């Protein structure tokens with residue numbers, strides 16, 4: 001963990017309220033910079049909505065989003081210092097891998113020679129050197145996720161949001177992706193929020209856990225403390241306690 005970065009707050013949500021027809025969600029939290037934070041909670045507890053609020057895809061009815069000290073009011077997703085990797089559909093199927101990664105640098109694909117080298121470097125970094133000309137449908141699920149990660153890498157945003165990045169992967173690939181994320185995090189000193197349904201990911205990857213229950217953040221603990229909690233039924237279910 002980078003000590004300078006950890007003094008700052010990566011994400012601050014104050015009095016956020018999101019209202020859908022059948023449910024309302026409220027978020028308050030302050031996430032220190034330089035951490036890997038697992039975001040967990042039962043299906044429908046609000047994890048994706050939390051990400052959408054931070055990234056700017058969902059406009060809350062009330063409240064403030066600050067990222068690295070800056071108020072995000074009125075800033076569309078592309079103007080926020082955030083990269084998001086969704087569970088699926090991260091890539092354009094008809095464009096080759098290098099082009100997909102190049103979008104991370106320039107949405108208009110005006111890439112200099114140096115930019116193209118950065119793309120190739122990022123592909124090598126995620127173990128996909130030489131894959132630049134392949135089309136996404138010819139890749140495995142894990143390879144596609146790694147392309148999405150390479151695109152996030154070339155963007156160099158200080159906050160990375162990953163929505164169940166390991167969902168399509170077998171246990172061996174999950175462990176590999178977790179190691180890769182840890183390495184990249186150590187190199188970039190960025191802040192990573194990662195949605196997961198697996199206690200194994202929490203233990204192997206995260207510094208702390210943000211746990212949601214029915215549209216609220218009910219816990220934000222260091223991993224060792226979180227694993228000892230027995231006071232919230234939803235956390236017990238997540239951890240498989242009885």
Ligand SMILES: Nc1ncnc2c1ncn2[C@@H]1O[C@H](COP(=O)(O)OP(=O)(O)OP(=O)(O)O)[C@@H](O)[C@H]1O
Nearest residue numbers: 020021022023041042043044045046047048049050
């Ligand atoms: N666009 C929307 N319109 C109406 N309701 C919505 C919308 N988006 C989310 N919701 C509701 O808000 C609640 C939280 O949904 P969200 O997708 O954030 O949960 P989640 O924790 O990410 O779930 P999962 O683990 O199943 O992906 C759910 O009750 C969901 O039905």
